[in-house]
Amino acid sequence: MPKVNLRISGGDASVHYDVTGSGPGLLLIHGTGATREQWAPLVEAVRDRFTVxxxxxxxxxxxxxxxxxxxxEDLAAEMLAAASDAGLDRFHVVGHSLGAAVAAHLAGTRPEKVASLVLHAGWVRTDARMDAEFRLWLEVLDAAPGLFARMLPLMAFGTRYWSAADAASNEAVVAAxxxxxxxxxxRQTEVDRTVDLRAVLPAITAPTLVLAxxxxxLIPPAQQRELLARIPRTRYAEVExxxxxxxxxxxxxxxxxxxxxxxxxxAVPQAAPTR
Structure with missing residues (x-):
């Protein structure tokens, strides 16, 4: 598995990444508590036409x-380093939740690198209500990490999940x-608490899908409306x-x-990776 070493604000980091497929570049940025495996279905869907x-x-x-x-800023630097190490010069970016904040920061600070942008469940600035939730996460993680996993379906899923769930199936999801x-x-939740993208969003030049x-x-509708207002070239879609x-x-x-x-x-076509 490829990796790239870089210096971030607190010291050194060694960032591991997968690179799959061929064609224009596509960088995928996961959310809090997740890994690159979050994107496996998308990788399979587009590997025939993107270098992912x-x-x-x-x-x-x-x-x-x-x-x-x-x-x-640290996480955005890591993502750019991985893309560059994989041979991508200009690329599309998809980010979810904290990954959407990282993606937006990357697109606003290095607009020449980003060909298009998908921000799912992103936000502009962590407000008091969101910060209260993130503080609760941290307290639960400190006291009883297992309870945090039990909270996640309540926080993350809507009526489609709950209408099909029963106690046993939900227990299986909690265990997974x-x-x-x-x-x-x-540590990632602490980053969630600090998000403030107001200064960088107007500098995004890439066409952007705000996907709510x-x-x-967790993310109130007002945050989606503010993303649409602050990013110059946006369109909107939502999932039920x-x-x-x-x-x-x-x-x-x-x-x-x-x-x-x-x-x-x-984006600028990329050669198929040789790794």
Whole structure:
């Protein structure tokens, strides 16, 4: 598995990533507590026409670092380093949740690198209500990590999930979430608390899809409206699901993402990776 070493604000990081397929570049940025594996269905759907780079940022997967505090800027630097190491010069970017904040920061600070942008469940600035939720996450993670996994379906899923769930199936989901939760989820949640993209969003030049979850109880609709207002070239779509729409309603979610990507003029074509 490829990796790239770089210096971030707290010290050194070694970022591991997958690179798959051939064609124009596509960088995928996962959310809090997840890993690059979040994107497996999208990778399979587009590997025939994109060179897909899916990294783990600090706190997730095989990526290692100094173990201290992180910033949005750190995670954006890691993502750019992975894309560059994989041979991508200009590329499309898809980000979910914290990954959407990282993607927007990258697109606003290095606009020459980003050909198009998909922001799912993103936000402009962490407000008081969101910060209260993130503080609760941190307290639960500190006191009883297993309870955090039990909270996740309540936070992440909407009526589509709950109308089909029973106690046994939900228990199975909780167990899977507990087993796969990234070890650095608390560090990443601290980054969630610091998000403030107001200064960088107007500098985004890439055509952008603001993709909302209609039943998202974490990210309020006002945040989506503000993304639309602050980013110059946007369009809007939504999925009838909760914050974790990619897991709750995958068919609709992946269809919207792939349709947007396929509708964009290609980034600078990339050679097939040699690794």
């Amino acid at each position: 780079v899916a990294p783990d940022y600090s706190g997730s997967g095989l990526t290692t670092d100094h173990g201290g505090a992180l910033t949005v 979430l507990a087993a796969n939760l990234a070890p650095g989820v608390a 979850s209609a039943q998202d109880r 699901a909760g914050h974790g729409a990619h897991a709750e309603h995958p068919e609709a979610f992946w269809d919207l993402v792939t349709a947007f990507l396929d509708g964009q003029p290609s």
